[in-house]
Amino acid sequence: AQSVTQLDSQVPVFEEAPVELRCNYSSSVSVYLFWYVQYPNQGLQLLLKYLSGSTLVESINGFEAEFNKSQTSFHLRKPSVHISDTAEYFCAVTPISGGYNKLIFGAGTRLAVHP
């Protein structure tokens, strides 16, 4: 079985400050890793994913995440946040050999960017 722990339920930060949203996972098998974002009153959207290769993955809007296999972590970072980044962020994993598209989500981290 797999589980995902997002260590912070809420992260307040000022505009243009750096931010890190922490994610740890537990799994007895190899997994793919994802970060999804949910803006207010919208559905979840894929932010970035790690399937293989370079352990550092980037999104088009400046977020990056690094897969650390030894620490079973996939923390999300952004060097300078904007007001528009205010949203709920979900870390998720899925077994590589699962055979179907089942995502196991963490409880989410609410990022609040203040002016």
Next chain:
Amino acid sequence: DAGVTQSPTHLIKTRGQHVTLRCSPISGHKSVSWYQQVLGQGPQFIFQYYEKEERGRGNFPDRFSARQFPNYSSELNVNALLLGDSALYLCASSFGILNTGELFFGEGSRLTVL
């Protein structure tokens, strides 16, 4: 292009009643998945359907059922509603069944059970 559409957006039911939620996937997507998101928690996997067949099921009781139609739209049915079924029900579509691709989520159907 239309994204994943879900209906109804909000509904209120009483304990013991039955509910049907509907989902239309993105055009060309053949897989539909259903998730339950209880307030303050992350989404939990309920079902995945691909080519009208159930391909995966989460840890939910038999009161939960679903089906997929020839046009790839889907329905989620919940019988004998309990207070604990109150949640946002999310539908997600993808082109294929495998887990390397991106899931596209709808905005959800918010169910309140009184």
